[in-house]
Amino acid sequence: MGASLEIQLIAVTAAVACALVGVFLVLRRMALMADAISHTVLLGIVLSFFVVQDLHSPWLLLGAALMGVATVGLVEALQRSGLVAEDAAIALVFPALFSLAVLLIGLYARNVHLDADVVLMGELALAPFERVLVFGLDLPQSLVVLAGVLLLNLLCIGLFYKELKLSTFDPVLAATLGIAPALLHYGLMALVAVTAVGAFDSVGAVLVVALIVTPPAAAHLLTDDLQRMLLLSAGIGAGSALSGYWLARWLDTNIAGSMALMAGVWFCVIWAAAPERGLVALLRRRARQRWQVAERVLALHLRSAEEEGSTNLVDRLPERLRWEPKFAHQVLRRAEANGLVQHQAGGLVLTERGRQQADYSSSRITGSS
Amino acid sequence: MASNETRPAALTVSDLTVMYGEKPVLWDVDLQMPAGVLMAVVGPNGAGKTTLIKAILGLVPTVAGQIRIDGRPYAEQRQRVGYVPQRGSVDWDFPTRVLDVVMMGCYGRLGWLRRPGKSEQAAALRALEQVGMADYAHRQIGRLSGGQQQRVFLARALMQEADIYLMDEPFQGVDAPTERAIVGLFRELRTRGKCVLVVHHDLQTVPEYFDWVTLLNVRSFACGPVAENFNESILRQTFGGHTAWIGDESLPGRVPTTVTVPAVG
Numbered sequence: 001m002g003a004s005l006e007i008q009l010i011a012v013t014a015a016v017a018c019a020l021v022g023v024f025l026v027l028r029r030m031a032l033m034a035d036a037i038s039h040t041v042l043l044g045i046v047l048s049f050f051v052v053q054d055l056h057s058p059w060l061l062l063g064a065a066l067m068g069v070a071t072v073g074l075v076e077a078l079q080r081s082g083l084v085a086e087d088a089a090i091a092l093v094f095p096a097l098f099s100l101a102v103l104l105i106g107l108y109a110r111n112v113h114l115d116a117d118v119v120l121m122g123e124l125a126l127a128p129f130e131r132v133l134v135f136g137l138d139l140p141q142s143l144v145v146l147a148g149v150l151l152l153n154l155l156c157i158g159l160f161y162k163e164l165k166l167s168t169f170d171p172v173l174a175a176t177l178g179i180a181p182a183l184l185h186y187g188l189m190a191l192v193a194v195t196a197v198g199a200f201d202s203v204g205a206v207l208v209v210a211l212i213v214t215p216p217a218a219a220h221l222l223t224d225d226l227q228r229m230l231l232l233s234a235g236i237g238a239g240s241a242l243s244g245y246w247l248a249r250w251l252d253t254n255i256a257g258s259m260a261l262m263a264g265v266w267f268c269v270i271w272a273a274a275p276e277r278g279l280v281a282l283l284r285r286r287a288r289q290r291w292q293v294a295e296r297v298l299a300l301h302l303r304s305a306e307e308e309g310s311t312n313l314v315d316r317l318p319e320r321l322r323w324e325p326k327f328a329h330q331v332l333r334r335a336e337a338n339g340l341v342q343h344q345a346g347g348l349v350l351t352e353r354g355r356q357q358a359d360y361s362s363s364r365i366t367g368s369s
Numbered sequence: 370m371a372s373n374e375t376r377p378a379a380l381t382v383s384d385l386t387v388m389y390g391e392k393p394v395l396w397d398v399d400l401q402m403p404a405g406v407l408m409a410v411v412g413p414n415g416a417g418k419t420t421l422i423k424a425i426l427g428l429v430p431t432v433a434g435q436i437r438i439d440g441r442p443y444a445e446q447r448q449r450v451g452y453v454p455q456r457g458s459v460d461w462d463f464p465t466r467v468l469d470v471v472m473m474g475c476y477g478r479l480g481w482l483r484r485p486g487k488s489e490q491a492a493a494l495r496a497l498e499q500v501g502m503a504d505y506a507h508r509q510i511g512r513l514s515g516g517q518q519q520r521v522f523l524a525r526a527l528m529q530e531a532d533i534y535l536m537d538e539p540f541q542g543v544d545a546p547t548e549r550a551i552v553g554l555f556r557e558l559r560t561r562g563k564c565v566l567v568v569h570h571d572l573q574t575v576p577e578y579f580d581w582v583t584l585l586n587v588r589s590f591a592c593g594p595v596a597e598n599f600n601e602s603i604l605r606q607t608f609g610g611h612t613a614w615i616g617d618e619s620l621p622g623r624v625p626t627t628v629t630v631p632a633v634g
């Protein structure tokens with residue numbers, strides 16, 4: 001495997017792992033918690049490093065996971081105290097824990113490969129240099145770690161899909177059914193922490209947030225189905241990773257930064273162009289509704305005129321409805337094209353369809369069902 | 370409205386006290402509900418109606434008191450109690466379909482790790498039929514009207530196959546067809562010997578929809594058959610005199626018209 005392919009593989013694995021746990025985080029409206037956890041895991045790593053004195057020990061992952069859970073617990077305790085606003089609680093907890101970690105590294109671990117720049121930004125280009133042998137295969141260490149993390153995420157989401165879904169949608173019902181929502185909540189937070197650590201080396205603490213939050217947020221705009229949302233989120237994450245890698249190659253710049261940027265770019269594209277929930281679709285729907293409403297008003301108006309026995313209202317239409325003549329003309333043309341009205345012997349009359357629609361609208365107005 | 374005095378209580382709440390901080394939300398509340406009874410819980414805003422349901426379900430800590438389902442603690446009887454929360458308690462933008470939400474009702478019975486299969490799906494469809502929502506099984510939940518959402522929640526509770534149903538304002542903001550569907554469902558549950566406790570806001574419909582009533586305002590002012598417990602003097606005590614009456618006060622069957630209601634409990 002060439003270095004280029006290895007880096008891309010690492011990037012995709014990290015992105016997919018993040019995108020999967022991110023789905024549940026985003027649906028629980030806890031996107032900001034990803035930001036907090038991805039920073040405070042550093043303290044978990046530093047503290048467990050002081051204990052085991054080995055930067056490659058798996059205990060570091062456990063320390064990070066515990067710190068992730070502790071972060072969430074701390075934030076929630078602050079929120080529950082009622083003394084600080086909810087969003088402030090997150091902002092109070094994580095910078096404190098993160099800066100403590102940075103300080104400890106500076107004081108006691110200066111000669112260890114744990115420097116703040118890498119922690120913040122990651123250095124994917126260097127990832128292929130640290131290697132391990134797995135089943136006789138010479139692989140980059142971060143790829144092995146991330147593959148493990150991805151597997152863990154797949155396993156947890158696969159096994160507890162039903163529980164995660166229910167406790168995310170309706171935690172109160174989950175509690176009454178005996179499906180411990182608190183356990184799932186903290187379990188998910190631990191998973192986020194482990195994922196953040198795994199993705200740490202490659203993309204850094206700041207940008208890991210982009211990979212956790214952006215792909216699911218984009219995926220939610222594309223689908224109304226949780227399983228599909230997970231797949232799409234993974235796909236968008238992988239797409240961001242690959243396109244980010246090639247952007248970085250082209251511009252000769254930081255890979256992690258380009259990945260996060262591309263995630264943002266993909267999000268913008270989807271936000272604008274998603275078939276039903278996108279901005280363009282939304283604006284078009286609104287415009288269409290405006291015409292529909294106008295056509296309905298026209299039909300209603302003609303219907304009541306019909307019942308009163310008066311005819312040929314085309315010329316008086318703008319005046320009666322207080323419409324601009326140009327607008328009235330456009331509405332008329334559309335109503336005609338949609339088969340609601342027709343010209344007959346110089347007069348304007350409702351078609352049968354127009355009459356039905358008018359009656360339906362008036363039943364809706366008066367509220368009779 | 371048969372005599373229920375002889376039947377054993379399906380749900381018994383004794384001396385229940387719940388505090389939020391130093392403020393009592395429920396104070397020494399007693400409540401008994403026999404099987405086969407439809408019971409309304411009415412009271413002014415902040416009377417602790419929602420808290421009562423949450424306390425029965427063990428969702429809020431109690432300071433004192435005992436809750437028994439057929440004589441045993443709730444923790445042992447979880448599967449026998451179905452819960453219909455307020456419609457606004459969940460995010461209807463969640464990416465899922467009507468049928469999936471209904472199937473959630475059987476997750477407790479399935480337990481961890483086991484997934485719902487064909488028989489659960491069939492049961493969910495039957496539950497949707499019962500509330501007149503079978504045509505919407507595959508609709509995204511965000512595209513339902515308020516009344517339809519409420520009926521989906523009811524179908525989900527039916528899916529729990531419980532004996533006691535606790536419902537938090539199922540009539541809140543629903544359309545006429547939904548109200549009819551809910552009332553029809555209540556009666557069917559009653560004929561099947563289930564009991565239903567409903568937090569209710571519309572005093573006018575209490576005698577029509579329910580057999581029993583609990584009047585609650587932090588303390589419980591009455592609990593029993595509507596005929597004996599739903600009268601002006603008890604209502605005045607419960608609501609503190611803020612109830613307006615229509616018709617001649619001496620006529621039987623008169624009902625209060627307006628009580629300041631809005632949501633949240």
